Amino acid sequence: MNRRNFIYLLGCGCLSAGFTSCSSVPITDRRQFKIIPEANINAKASKLYEKIKEKEKLSNDINTLNKIKNIGSKIEYSISEYFLSKNNPDPTANFNWEYILIDNDKVKNAWCMPGGKIAIYTGILKMTKNDNGLAAVMGHEIAHAVAKHSVERASRGVLLNTGTAIIDIATGGKISQVNRSTGMNTVGLLSQIGIMNPFNRKQESEADYLGLIFSSLAGYDIRETVKVWERMKEANKGKEPPEFMSTHPSSANRINTISEWINEIIIKYPPIA
Numbered sequence: 001m002n003r004r005n006f007i008y009l010l011g012c013g014c015l016s017a018g019f020t021s022c023s024s025v026p027i028t029d030r031r032q033f034k035i036i037p038e039a040n041i042n043a044k045a046s047k048l049y050e051k052i053k054e055k056e057k058l059s060n061d062i063n064t065l066n067k068i069k070n071i072g073s074k075i076e077y078s079i080s081e082y083f084l085s086k087n088n089p090d091p092t093a094n095f096n097w098e099y100i101l102i103d104n105d106k107v108k109n110a111w112c113m114p115g116g117k118i119a120i121y122t123g124i125l126k127m128t129k130n131d132n133g134l135a136a137v138m139g140h141e142i143a144h145a146v147a148k149h150s151v152e153r154a155s156r157g158v159l160l161n162t163g164t165a166i167i168d169i170a171t172g173g174k175i176s177q178v179n180r181s182t183g184m185n186t187v188g189l190l191s192q193i194g195i196m197n198p199f200n201r202k203q204e205s206e207a208d209y210l211g212l213i214f215s216s217l218a219g220y221d222i223r224e225t226v227k228v229w230e231r232m233k234e235a236n237k238g239k240e241p242p243e244f245m246s247t248h249p250s251s252a253n254r255i256n257t258i259s260e261w262i263n264e265i266i267i268k269y270p271p272i273a
């Protein structure tokens with residue numbers, strides 16, 4: 001092996017060229033290290049999702065839930081169609097999509113578990129305001145799942161077998177704090193698959209980029225994304241800052257980076273009819 005190849009492999013965290021644990025993120029082509037089977041993580045997520053449904057109060061606002069499902073199914077369809085059109089494998093082929101609306105106005109957050117299990121808290125609706133805003137947040141969360149960020153993180157040995165207590169210590173007690181201030185009784189459960197822990201900056205940026213693409217393909221006006229981030233930033237100054245901001249630590253130039261991507265993405269990824 002020559003030196004150049006060696007460095008290349010090291011950069012990916014792979015030790016041998018035949019190692020199948022190396023793959024790359026669709027569209028961005030970033031190489032990632034995945035040693036834990038996706039199916040294991042999806043199965044775990046699916047079980048946790050059932051527990052969340054039992055423990056949290058689900059909203060009976062059927063209209064909003066239908067709106068969420070409608071936006072979600074457009075995004076689902078667009079992702080599959082896009083990869084099909086490029087003759088590439090559909091990264092969501094083994095997803096089992098599901099959507100819930102959790103009745104908690106205090107929690108301004110949303111997440112998508114590995115395998116496509118999505119939750120929106122009623123509190124974030126004040127931030128998203130309209131369908132385009134909701135599509136922006138959903139596109140971003142779905143992008144984390146499509147890019148298999150949890151699989152990647154778990155493969156780095158951080159998560160699956162780590163108890164909540166340890167994660168809580170590592171995050172300076174942030175989980176307990178969220179628990180107390182929002183009355184979310186499932187924070188501990190969610191931390192088991194890292195939903196309440198921030199992804200790293202590279203993954204966040206990648207979710208921003210892919211999220212814009214997915215929303216655009218689904219026919220939404222992605223210019224609203226910038227407005228959603230501005231509303232988040234504004235709310236972050238209040239005494240009840242959005243959980244979205246603690247699980248999505250934002251760099252000063254995040255909004256600028258997103259704005260710079262928008263025009264190109266609108267042209268390059270038009271709606272899939």
Ligand SMILES: [Zn+2]
Nearest residue numbers: 144204207248
């Ligand atoms: Zn994110």
